[in-house]
Amino acid sequence: MPEIKIKTPNLDDIFEKWKQRSVRQDKKKMEKQFGTKGAVFSLDAISAAEYVKDTEKQAAIYFAIKKTVGEVKKDINEKTVLPPKVAKETFYLFKGKGKINKENWKGDEMVPIYDTIQTTPCKNCKGKGYVETKCRTCKGTGKIEEKLQVLTGEEQNKEVKPFSYECSVCFGSGTNVEQCRDCGGYKNLYKYQILPVPFKTVVTGIPVLHSSAQTKYEKEIERDLHQMIEEVEGIRFNDFKDLESKSEASLGYWNKNIKKTISSAGSDFKSYSKDKETQITTQIYLFPMIQMFCETKKGTKFEIYSLGSANKFMIYSNF
Structure with missing residues (x-):
């Protein structure tokens, strides 16, 4: 895969997009924080140059997984024991109870099943004891x-x-x-099966996001990317090692937080790849992030985050 460098959005474009959205959501608040008493309120008077105090360049890694929760294992184990050991075992019965929600289950996934208990005459003494x-x-x-x-x-x-x-x-x-040394005089042994709990099979799509900015909007960003991945532009990778080797050149900037974030995302990606219940369903996306530290005319501090390239980006703010 050739190296691709992605262009980050212009600060003025990010700020302009934030202004337009904010005035639609709460015009009175915008007038209160940025307006001048006695003057007609105008968005043109609100500029990034005046109200953006500092910026930081960050990055985000995104991919999606499909998790099959509760898929029943096919393993079957069988035990043959003396009668006193049967009495000490805890058995389970699911017949007629329907499928079990795995998220609510507390205990092992393989359990002894009550209705599999069978009497087996001792072979050594032929059931005489x-x-x-x-x-x-x-x-x-x-x-x-x-x-x-x-x-x-x-x-x-x-x-x-x-x-x-x-x-x-x-x-x-x-x-x-x-x-009889084999049955201890009980005449019979007892065998039973240890079977998988009959979990409900639930397939869910799950977004996975790692952001070096570590904002409180990560869950919201995850949800938006999962639903509108085509509305924001990032660099796509098929292999995580490829992303690790080319991320700095692709972004055009680098810092310790980004390096740490990519390492953490790589560990998650590796774990999901090995998980039998999980399937990675998308390519790996690398997104530029711009974190803007702002202050209104009234002295209220807030932040604006952009995610994506100059062509397609989304914004988030705590204004």
Whole structure:
């Protein structure tokens, strides 16, 4: 993109535009502040040379975004837990309640949903709550086998005789019953889904303005630019790095406030570019701004701001 230098409005043209608008809005106030007692009031007698005490050159950066608020995520998470953990969880239910306004929502965007809770029999114990294992004491026979030493006859000959009795560990069953380690004896586990909150999808156009003048009119200027961008002339850029490198040459002037403003606007632009819910819908505009410090004949101080080029500019004032 070739370097383009924009011509700022002439101070007399800015002041003249302000005069014409002010007299239409409140002629009596203009007469009171600038009129001479006993003389016929005339706008021709009010000049920038006499009433503009000082000026500053500033700049403004503007672009517009489209923000999709409440777009539902497609992620689905699932948890499987023991019954006591289900009781400790906070669940949500949206069925039949309509869509949720994201701006009013307080909490996470992904939440546990009550009507997704399902019972799942424990696979380890097959829903019994316990597992059976072979008794180690009796080796699964249910009996303890012993050998008795028996002395027989007058000679007291030693003989070994078998002797068995019920195993006291497994109660003669040959198996031990142990609490299932997976389900803790509850027989079942419970699974539920963590789903996105069903937000309303709201698409809004939002103007973004950064001004080095930092006036109280920034919201008003944002609104006007959003509605009447073709009524004011600025330099358009497709890339913020291009704007950063060419802004000083394009404006024909520079100061610390302008540099700081461009840096701040660049940070916002970068953030919006990375935001999945946001789309930048316009080019980036660089506007010259003239800040005029004025004082009426009666000593009332006020300011006039112009935004735009010599060809097309808008004015704002606290008069």
